[in-house]
Amino acid sequence: KVEKTHYMKNVLIIDENELNRNSLKTLFEAQGTTVYTSGTIEKSISILQSLLSGQNAPQIIIVDIRLPGCFGLRALYLIQNALKGQDIPLLVCSSGYNSFAASIMKLLGVVGYLEKPMLVKKIYEFAVNIIVEKTAPKQEEQNQAA
Numbered sequence: 001k002v003e004k005t006h007y008m009k010n011v012l013i014i015d016e017n018e019l020n021r022n023s024l025k026t027l028f029e030a031q032g033t034t035v036y037t038s039g040t041i042e043k044s045i046s047i048l049q050s051l052l053s054g055q056n057a058p059q060i061i062i063v064d065i066r067l068p069g070c071f072g073l074r075a076l077y078l079i080q081n082a083l084k085g086q087d088i089p090l091l092v093c094s095s096g097y098n099s100f101a102a103s104i105m106k107l108l109g110v111v112g113y114l115e116k117p118m119l120v121k122k123i124y125e126f127a128v129n130i131i132v133e134k135t136a137p138k139q140e141e142q143n144q145a146a
Helices: 018-029 041-053 073-083 099-107 120-145
Strands: 010-014 034-038 060-063 090-094 110-115
Touching (some): 010 018, 010 041, 018 034, 018 120, 041 073, 060 073, 060 120, 073 090, 110 120
Parallel strands (some): 010 034, 010 060, 060 090, 090 110
16 A cells, blocks of 8 residues: 655745744655745745755645735635646635635635644645655556556
8 A cells, every 4th residue: 555645745834923834844744745834925935936946846835825925815826827838736725705706716826725724734634645646646647557
């Protein structure tokens, strides 16, 4: 049996709350995942651009869109702009958004929306499932070709 976390290599966590960032980071790192974190949109975009210029693109971006100086859908727009068309899923973990806002988020590449407060373990499990669903078929194709 292949562990789900086998598919997790790099993750970017964007949350102004240091406790949330560090708790998620600890969970991912315990499974061998490299984790990049940021508490502001400016630093997040800088980290993302650096990762995309190398071979370390995150497999998922977990973002709270209530960030200092950049609130809501604007944060998602800036992240998508920095991605330059790369297919990296966005998982939003935030509070105070209605179903209309959630539908707009989907247009901006959001694959899931989790309402805060939420257990960090639930966010972790949701992110892992997204990556497993996205990468498992590719991994199976590679195994069959070998």
